[in-house]
Amino acid sequence: MDYYFVNDNAMIDGSHMIHQEDCPELPYIKSKTLLGYHKDYLTALKQAEKTYFKIKTCKICCTVTVII
Numbered sequence: 001m002d003y004y005f006v007n008d009n010a011m012i013d014g015s016h017m018i019h020q021e022d023c024p025e026l027p028y029i030k031s032k033t034l035l036g037y038h039k040d041y042l043t044a045l046k047q048a049e050k051t052y053f054k055i056k057t058c059k060i061c062c063t064v065t066v067i068i
C-alpha cells in the first residue's frame with residue numbers, strides 16, 4: 001500500500017501523470033493532488049479518472065507487478 005498523487009499540470013499531450021509518494025520525480029511537481037492510499041496504481045488510476053480524462057502512469061514508480 002502506498003500513497004499516490006496525480007500531477008495537476010498536464011503534459012504536452014494533455015495527460016496527467018500518476019506517481020507514488022516515494023517517486024524521485026515527485027518533489028519537482030509543483031501542483032499535485034493526493035489520490036489516497038492504494039494497494040497498486042490501478043486503483044489510484046480509477047480515482048484519478050474521476051478528475052482527469054487523460055491519465056498516464058509514471059514509468060519510474062508505477063511498475064509494481066499487480067497480482068490479481
Ligand SMILES: [Zn+2]
Nearest residue numbers: 019023058061
Ligand atoms: Zn513517478
